[in-house]
Amino acid sequence: MEFVTTETVPGRETQEALGIARGNTVKARNVGRDITQSIRNITGGELKAYSELLTDARDEALDRMAEDAEAMGADAVVNVRMESSSIANGGSEVIAYGTAVRLD
Template sequence: MQLSNTDSVAGREVVETLGVVRGNTVRARNVGRDITQGLRNLAGGELKGYTELMTDARDEAQGRMVQEAEALGADAVVNVRFTTSSIAESGAEILAYGTAVRLR
């Protein structure tokens, strides 16, 4: 499955648009991570625990989007985008979306 954040795939022709596909996940922080990241926040620097949490969430959302595209028989997803929104004080949703297409 090819993914592109543009409206095409270099060297390939889009022959059919199958529709919008998406994948999402909602992740919450945990108490242990909050304590260690809170201490790091006092000292400054990257909050690596949260970076890892969000990276894993993006990967999961992207994987779900790809599964939806594969179920439609797509060869690629173009115009791929990610968005994040706060769900609760300690939770965030990651949404990956794009357009499933067939290529020649």
């Protein structure tokens, strides 16, 4: 499965657009991370535990988008976009979406 942020896959012709493929996940922080990251926030530097949490969430959203596209019979997803938002205290949603296509 190929993902691109462009309208087409370079060097390939799009045979058919199959619809929107999407995948999302909601991840929450945990108390242990909050304590260690609060200390880091005071002293400065990257909040690595939160960076890892968001990286995992993005990967999971992309995996779910791929599963959705494969269920449609797609070879690729074009115009891939990702968004994140806070939906609850301590929780964040990450969504990946794009157009599932069949290639020649």
